[in-house]
Amino acid sequence: MTLLNQAQVEQLKEITTQLRQVRQEKSIRIEEIASQTLIRAGVLQALEEERFEELPEPIFVQGFIRRYGDALGLDGNALSHALISNVVRQDSNNDHQNLDNKTNTYIPLVVTYILLLIAASTGLFYTLNPRGITSKSLTPEVNIQQSMVPNQ
Numbered sequence: 001m002t003l004l005n006q007a008q009v010e011q012l013k014e015i016t017t018q019l020r021q022v023r024q025e026k027s028i029r030i031e032e033i034a035s036q037t038l039i040r041a042g043v044l045q046a047l048e049e050e051r052f053e054e055l056p057e058p059i060f061v062q063g064f065i066r067r068y069g070d071a072l073g074l075d076g077n078a079l080s081h082a083l084i085s086n087v088v089r090q091d092s093n094n095d096h097q098n099l100d101n102k103t104n105t106y107i108p109l110v111v112t113y114i115l116l117l118i119a120a121s122t123g124l125f126y127t128l129n130p131r132g133i134t135s136k137s138l139t140p141e142v143n144i145q146q147s148m149v150p151n152q
Helices: 006-025 030-037 041-048 058-071 076-128 135-148
Strands: none
Touching: 006 041, 006 058, 006 076, 030 041, 030 058, 041 058, 058 076
């Protein structure tokens, strides 16, 4: 699982402790919950034993908590929502920090694109206007045209 902040870890510990206690009070085995929720027993054990590093991304853990709570007769949506709101708040802070970092790299990219545009325009100009066409090269054509005109 990706690293969670301390508040998220504490909240996840509280939720999993509550789920474990309810399961034990109802004398339900982990294997029964696993077959009912379609969550692997190893993942459920990792949740209950607080081995969070073995779990997948937080969005999947939220779904596991919801299904686990529903299987025990609890409000799984409320349990997962408590963790979701904490994770979403943390992700929005990270997004804001990432935007701050992107603005710092945006200006040099604009300069690079402008220089690339100038280089491409210059190359296109020289490709379409070969150096052989100058005012001196037009002079013989004018002379030829004048020589073709009958003298008066």
